[in-house]
Amino acid sequence: MASPETAWGGAPQDYRPSPRQLERERYRRSRRIRNRWIAALCTLAFVVLVCAAAVLSPGWARVRGTFLSWPEFTRTFPATLGGFWLNVQMFLVAEALILVLGLAVALVRTTRSPGLLPLRLAATGYVDVFRGTPTLLIIFVVGFGLPALQLQGTPSQPWVLGVIALVLSYAAYVGEVFRAGLNSVHPSQRNAARALGLSETQALRHVVLPQAVRNVVPPLLNDFVSLQKDTALVATIGPLEALRHAQISADYDFNYTPYLGAAVLFIAVTIPLARYTDRLQRRAMSKQWAAAG
Amino acid sequence: MTAADGVGRPAPPTALEPLLQIRGLRKQYGGRVVLRSVDLDVAAHQVVCLIGGSGSGKSTLLRCIDLLEEIDDGTIHLGGVELSDPAANTAALRRRIGIVFQAYNLFPHLTVLDNITLGPRKAHKVPRAQAEERARELLARLGLADKAGEYPDRLSGGQQQRAAIARALAAEPEVLLFDEITSALDPELVGEVLDVVADLKERGFTILMATHEMGFARRAADRVCFLDGGMIAEQGAAEQVLTGPREEATRRFLARTFEH
Numbered sequence: 001m002a003s004p005e006t007a008w009g010g011a012p013q014d015y016r017p018s019p020r021q022l023e024r025e026r027y028r029r030s031r032r033i034r035n036r037w038i039a040a041l042c043t044l045a046f047v048v049l050v051c052a053a054a055v056l057s058p059g060w061a062r063v064r065g066t067f068l069s070w071p072e073f074t075r076t077f078p079a080t081l082g083g084f085w086l087n088v089q090m091f092l093v094a095e096a097l098i099l100v101l102g103l104a105v106a107l108v109r110t111t112r113s114p115g116l117l118p119l120r121l122a123a124t125g126y127v128d129v130f131r132g133t134p135t136l137l138i139i140f141v142v143g144f145g146l147p148a149l150q151l152q153g154t155p156s157q158p159w160v161l162g163v164i165a166l167v168l169s170y171a172a173y174v175g176e177v178f179r180a181g182l183n184s185v186h187p188s189q190r191n192a193a194r195a196l197g198l199s200e201t202q203a204l205r206h207v208v209l210p211q212a213v214r215n216v217v218p219p220l221l222n223d224f225v226s227l228q229k230d231t232a233l234v235a236t237i238g239p240l241e242a243l244r245h246a247q248i249s250a251d252y253d254f255n256y257t258p259y260l261g262a263a264v265l266f267i268a269v270t271i272p273l274a275r276y277t278d279r280l281q282r283r284a285m286s287k288q289w290a291a292a293g
Numbered sequence: 294m295t296a297a298d299g300v301g302r303p304a305p306p307t308a309l310e311p312l313l314q315i316r317g318l319r320k321q322y323g324g325r326v327v328l329r330s331v332d333l334d335v336a337a338h339q340v341v342c343l344i345g346g347s348g349s350g351k352s353t354l355l356r357c358i359d360l361l362e363e364i365d366d367g368t369i370h371l372g373g374v375e376l377s378d379p380a381a382n383t384a385a386l387r388r389r390i391g392i393v394f395q396a397y398n399l400f401p402h403l404t405v406l407d408n409i410t411l412g413p414r415k416a417h418k419v420p421r422a423q424a425e426e427r428a429r430e431l432l433a434r435l436g437l438a439d440k441a442g443e444y445p446d447r448l449s450g451g452q453q454q455r456a457a458i459a460r461a462l463a464a465e466p467e468v469l470l471f472d473e474i475t476s477a478l479d480p481e482l483v484g485e486v487l488d489v490v491a492d493l494k495e496r497g498f499t500i501l502m503a504t505h506e507m508g509f510a511r512r513a514a515d516r517v518c519f520l521d522g523g524m525i526a527e528q529g530a531a532e533q534v535l536t537g538p539r540e541e542a543t544r545r546f547l548a549r550t551f552e553h
Contacts, residue, residue, distance in 0.1 A: 191361050192398035196412030197388035197464060206411060210402045287446075 065255075072257040076249040080258055083245035084265045087231040090163050090241070094231070095224055097167045102174030107204075109175070110182050123175070130172035136233050139165040143237030159241070162234030170227050174220065181216035182208060218284065221277040228273070229266045242266070312337040312372055312499050313358070313468055319366035320353055327353045329523030330367070335468065335501050340494045342510040342531070343503040345520035346546060351503035352395070354520070355470045358501070359392045372467060388416060391461030392470040395477050397453045399445040399460070405432070406441040409460045417464065424463070431459040435489055451482030458489055469493065471502035487513075507550060511535050519543045 017025070054060060108116060108123040130138065142165035147156055155161060185208045193203035235243040242265055246258035311334035318331040327350045335341050343351045356362045358369055360376060360383045369376040376386050399408050409428040413419040419427075432438050435455045445453050454474055461469060471490065475483045487509050493500060494513055504510055510517050511531050518528040519540070527540040538544045 188394065188396065188398045189400065192394065192400070193411075194384070195359055195361065195387055195390075195392045196460070197384050197416035198412065199384050199416075202415050206415060207400055211400075214402065 067256050067260055069255055069257045072253075072255045073261055076246070076258040077261045079245045079249060080242050080261045081265065083240050084242035084262070086159055086239060086241040087228075087266075088269070090159055090166070090231045090234065091224075091228045094163050094166045094170065094227060097163070098170045098174050098227070099220075101167060101171035103178050105171060105175030106178030106182060109179055127172045127175055130168055131176070133169070135166070135169045135230055136236065138169045139233055139237060141165075142168065143234075157239070158237045159234065159239040162231070162237060162239060166227060166230065166234070170223060170230075173223055177216050177219050177223065178212065180219075181212035184215050185211045215284075218277050218281045221273060221280070225270045225273050225277070228270050232262070232266065310373070311335055313501065314370040315358070315367065317367035318354070318357060318364060318369065320350070320357055320362060321365050326523055328357070331520075331523070331525055333518060333525060333528075335499060337499050338497045339515040340490075340500045340502070340513055341516045341518060342514040343501065343518050343520055344505070344507070344510065344546070345503075346549075349520045350523055351520055352472050355392065355472045355501065355503060359390050359470060360387060361392075384416065388412075388464050389467045390470060391464060391466035391468070393454070393457050393461050393472065393474050395473040397445070397450075397457045397477070399453055399457055401445055404442050404444055405437065405448070405456045405459075408445070408456060409463045412460065412464050428459070428463060431462055432456075434492075435459050436485075449482060450478045451485045454478065454486050455489055458486075458493075462493075468499045468501065471500060471504070473503050473505065475504070475506060505550070507535060507547075519546065521546065 057063075105123045105127060108119050109127075111120070139162060143158060143161045146154055146161060146164070155164075189207055189211065190203050193207040194200070198206065231241065232243040235241055235247065238244070242262045243259075246262040249258035250256050313333075313335040315331055315333040318328055318333075319326070320328040331350075331354060333341075333354075343354065345351050353362065357364050358376070364377055367377070371386070371389060374386070375381065399405075400411070403411065406425060406428055409431065410419075410421065410424040413424040413427070414421055429438070429441060432441055435458060437452060437455055437459065440448060440452060440456070445456065448456065454477075458474070474490075475486050478486065483506070487506065490500065490502070490509075491513055514531040516528060517531045517534040518525050519534060519538070519542070520526065521542045527534055527538060527543045529539075534543065535547065538547060
């Protein structure tokens, strides 16, 4: 048995936890086990309560028949899934365009060069108008108004018009996200870059922008989660995407299960993105703490 | 511009006039006058220490010299060229000056090597291979040879500040401005940065540094300037200003500094 002195000092290989430490670890372990039991029991009780409230409600039988019909689900889901491919295409194309347009708007709004004043005013006006207008309204205006102009080369496919509307709506938000990111980089970084002899543009390109983009990845992904489900709004101008397919199936026999199928699909793509955003945010936060400590 | 002998020794003085010449420099923020009228000469190969209380304008003076602040009056000349000319090409003039900040201000998204080569590559159009070779020489000289690929947040404060000095040296500047470069460091890391400054002095660099390290100023400075009330209140040989100040304000400041 080691003497009490060696429990505290000595070379690392001689280290042996003190009785007090062993006691502390035993206590912590018992607390952890207890907390796990509490969490499990509370979760179970909560789930049982919610399910019971639904199942025991007077209209449950009808709701189950109309919204949760398994045969209806298996019959209509393939069509909804086929339509969802169009949603995926729409948000992928829209996301790429939104990043480009949003960044351009943010850069124009942050420059101070006198020759760019008209562009700066246009960008400010654009953000004000499109951020303040409901997305659904923009989809109507672009979807029905743009073709009505009968300009040459105007696209006529509803999904393309839908993407244009989504890009116009979301790039206004994303532009503001980028602008906040540019402002979040401390001025001392720009000063350090300029002190090295870099021009304003070079300092922006090599020092400010890379840090700004890194800072805004989580809020950007958050906007994209929202965009992915908003592709369903495009259903209102007619392309055969997931929600439109579900609507057609539902109208056929007044069973609303297809809507649930569509909801499952949207959730399936947004949840992974949301979890990924959470992870990035956690990592950024722990890094900040490390830097502060 | 400067002789490139591998370690960036500045060109020898061409005239008897000081390398850096400041006359009647005034700087105010709104109604608050920080620098009233500063006259200061720094001769080539000299180390000049700026001392003074918190808020006395030491940092502001250095930032004005590097054109990071718009000055409100006076002139600044470097080697006969007026830096304070409003139509001057500031980017080109800044390449002749190296500045190191209190908070290092390294670029966190770049490795140490890229921090050092960014200026030469982008502002001076030096080919990457050449810029990196020179950066590695500098890092070796500053005892950071093994840190080239690290990101700044993996370095200690002293290492970060030495990397920042390497970054300032990469452009082969004619004059170095050090803005309280040891103030953010833990006491045991101050020495390694001051050793670098002493080494730069040995190699003949022209240095103007704001500092609170009175011991270092006494050992290394050719001249010490005491900044008070927006003016240079007293200046002279380090030994004279620090041990036998003529001005009452200097005496009071030094007494406060050495009290603890």
